[in-house]
Amino acid sequence: MRFLSTTITSFLLSSACLVSAASSWGFEDATLTVQTKGAGVGAGVKEKLSSSAPLAKSVKLGATDTLKLLITTTDGKKAKQPHQAFLTLTDPTTGVEESFVFSVKESGKGKVDLTQKDLPFQFLTSSKPIPASIVIGSFGSSTPYQARVFDLNIARDPNVPLAVPAAPERYTAENEIHHIFRDDPKSPPKIITLVFTAAVLAAVPILLGVWATLGANLNHLSKAFSNAPISHALFFGSILAMEGIFFLYYTTWNLFQTLPAAGVVGLVAFLSGSRALTEVQERRLAGLR
Amino acid sequence: MRWLFSFVLATLLAAVHAVSYTGSRLLVVLEDAAEKEKYGVFLGDLESRGYHITTESPKSDKLSLFKHGERAYDHVLLLPSKAKGLGPALTANLLLEFMKKEGNILLALSSENGTPSSVNSLLLELDIHIPSDKGAVVVDHFNYDSTSAAEKHDVLLLPFPKALRPDVKNYFGGEGVIAVPRAVGQVLGNDSPLLAPVLRAPSTAYSYNPKDESDIVEDPFAVGAQLNLVSVLQAHNSARLAVLGSAEVLQNAWFAEKATLNGQAVKTANRDFSEKLTSWTFKETGVLKVGKLLHYQDEGVSKKLNTSGALPENNPQIYRIKSDVAFQVELSEYSKTHLVPFVPADSDVVQLEFSMLSPFHRLNLTPISKTANATIFGVSFKTPDQHGIFNFRVNYRRPFLTNIEEKRQVTVRHFAHDEWPRSWQISGAWVWIGGIWVTVFGWLAFVAVWLWSAPAEKTVKKTQ
Structure with a gap:
């Protein structure tokens, strides 16, 4: 829109300043045909294009179709060969542009053929219709022409896989990664x-x-303690203490605290145990057991 | 007018102490000393920004990019020459060697003079393609200067470039129009992330050779925005190469020239643009510096951090798996005269990777605070449940910014034997703990019974 207004102003300005600059590029007798491979001549879509307004409905281009665009380029009212005559497709989502060159004869008659094979993959994967514009320009003072003339609707054959190249490497922020922790052990x-x-x-x-x-x-308890009170008390006490040492080792102590304590208690158990067991043997020999 | 004023002000300020981050020795390669006049304002601007300019002809015997195996200059400006070759001192190999030693090159092409073969092979090596035929120019019938190129349309008038992507900072923006007369268009290879376009041709532009016989362009070298008028490459070592399609951009004649774009009188802002282009290429802008990098065990209590710049980093060497770790890094950006806090582009983030071979964590760093000349970025996370040798890695590579790759290696150990939960805290272990207590009690009871039990009743014994 802005472009149009600038062209108009420039047109007005240049026409105001220079009379010779009044001419401007354009085209006429533009016909667009879409021919499906195998179908008879004249079977496809045929549309007339206007240089002032884009085609109301979009043009469908199938997998085997060939789009043929015939135009006559004009400078002012006269048919003339320009230096630049492009059919430019612009993908509205990615902004990819591709221009196809009209082969224009000196008479101003130009032609361009287009099939799906000519298109970059961005156009083939685009979900929106692709605006096609015609650019006509040349050296000198004539105002160049650029306008959207039709929308191209590309109908791909869904059964044919499309070779989409891997996206090239670009330096940008990558996706975040959060480490997934293993589950805690469960009870x-x-x-x-x-x-x-x-x-x-x-x-x-x-x-x-x-x-x-x-x-x-435990009926012999009093007898045993009256016969050998110290050794019995020490022996049973040392066995209790050994369990206590194990408990402390389990809760707070380390091995270096445990081993000397266990050694001391073990020695006490050994010495007092032999005495206590001697007393038990004496009872057995006395026939009390 | 305002931009002009601010630019003059900026130039005056810059004249005091602006200099490149990497050095101020600039070699200007110019074949014809008489041509130097044409670039007078441009070279004067560079000198006032603190560069020490040495001008040499490519034919000169004295010319050498290296001295005693090291760079003799920090930056090179290669202006077009009429000769086909640039001589033995400026072969493609030597220019690449110069970049390998972190030298920066600004390469100005011209369609009037052919591109020298060494420059050609240098560009080919870097996947920058220019038309093979001498004299090919970029024309645009829509955005040309109708004062100077009413017939030929080969003086393009373009606005300053916008940011390349929303997540890339724009170092070449400005106000006004840039006149690009008779440019050699470049096409960039798609595979390299090191290449970036700076100034693209408008969508209606195309490159053609005026010597072609035909009256219509049939097979243009490139069309539209695929054509670059200025493109840059930043190597892995952050050495910079800028390719300027038209050396005339730098000439006095176009620095502040009256031009006509589509009937409107405009004034070219080439002086501003060439200042932006040279300050980027010669590392006055877009240079990042890493300050202090800290990581520490996040113990949930306020801890005095070693943030002073004077003290060396004193980071732990070892962490346990599944422990909370905090990370901080200071980033500064060099802006012409001094370091300022680095602020990434709007939709861009600096990221931290915690990696062993591959990243286990990749986290966005958020700006925590700012010092006078650095932004402190930070993030907290939990070390993964995998022991090994890990790296804190900040690998920040973006177009137009020097590359940052910082690594700090740490060991991540597994739980020590006394860091596990105790067995009574695990409910599933209660049965076994109960079993142990039953055994203990049974043993004590057995000892007592064995020591002190009287024989059972005689009757029982008899029946046995």
Whole structure:
């Protein structure tokens, strides 16, 4: 639009200043035909193009179709050969432009052929119709012509795969990557754990009960302590202490704290244990066990 | 008018202390000393910006880009010459070698003089293509200067270029029109990310050879925006090469010339554009500098960071997997005279990669704060659950900005034996813990019974 207004102003200005510059490029007798391969001559679409307004409906170009555009370029009213006569397609989404050169004879009659093979892949993948404009210009003072004349609707054969080249490398920000962490280890439901824990803990009363029915007792406790009080106290105490050391090792201590303590307690258990077991043997020899 | 004023002001300011980030030795290669007059204003501007200009003819024996194996100049301006070759001191190989040593080259072509063979092969090497025939020019019947090229339409009048992409900063923007007389159009190869167009031809322009017999252009070299009038290359080592399609852009005759574009009188702003082009090419703009790079264990408490520029970086060497880590980096941009805080383009971000072979994390860095001449970018994240040797890597490459590749290597270790959750914290382990306690209790009870149990009733014994 802005371009049009500038052309108009420039046209007005130049016509005001220079009488000779009044002529401007354009075209007439433009016919557009789309011929499908195999169909008879004259079977395809045939449209007349106007240099002042674009074609109302878009032109469909199938996979085997050939678009043929015949124009007569004019300078002012006279047919004339320009230096530049292009059919320019512009992809509205990517902005890719491709120009096709009219082969214009000296009489101003020009022709351009277009098939899907001539088009870059951006046009073939475009979902919107592609505006096609005609550019006519030449040296000298005549005003050049550029206007959208029709929209090209490219109908691809969906069964034919399209070779789309990989996008070339460009320096830009890449997609973010967030590391996906492995799942944390999971425990079974607490209720199941608690049931089985209870079952395991129930082993203690069961064990004690079974021992009791078999006649286990602590009746010799006072006898043993009266015979060898120190060794019995030390022996049982050292076994308790050893369990305590294991508990501390489990919770807070390291190995270097555990080993000397275990050594001391083990020695006490060894020395006091031999005395305590001697006392047990004496009871057995006395027939008390 | 305002741009002119601001430009004059900028030039005056720049005259005081502007200089390139990398050096001020500029070699101007000019065949004919008499031609120097034509570039007088341009060279004067460069000198006032602090460059030490040496002018040499390509034929001169003294001319050498290197001295004792090092660059003898920081920048080279190659102006067109009539000779077909540029002599033994300016072969394509030597020019590439000059760029490998981080020298910058501004290459001005001209359609009147043929392109020298060494320049031709240099451009071919870099995947920049120019018409093979001497004399090919870019014409546009829509945007030409009708004062000086009413008939030939080969003096293009173009607005200043816009940003290449929304995420790229524009170092060549300005107000006014640029006159590009008789330009050699360039077509850039599509594969290289190092190439970038600066000034593209308008969509109606095309390149043709006036010596062609035919009255109509039949097979143009290139058409429309595929044609570049100014294009640049920035190598991996950030050495810069700018190809200017028309050396006349730099000449006095076009610096502030009256021209007519579509019937409207305009004044060319070539002086502004050539200032922008040279300051980019010779690294006065678009140069990035990495300041302090910090990373630390984010312990959730305020910690005094080693942000002082005077102290060396003192970053941890080792992290544990799945620990919170914070990262910070200072980036500055050199802007003609001094370093300013770097601000990326609107839709652009600086990214951090935490990588071992391939990135495990790639995170956008956000500007946290600004110092007088640096922006501090930062991000916090959790180290991945994979031990190994990782890198904090900032690989920031964008068109028109010098490349940044910063790496800091750290070890990521797995959990130490005492960093795991204790067994009682794991509900699934309670059954086994219960089993141990039952065993402990059973053992103590057994010892007590074995030591102190009296025999059972006789009757029981008898039945046995």
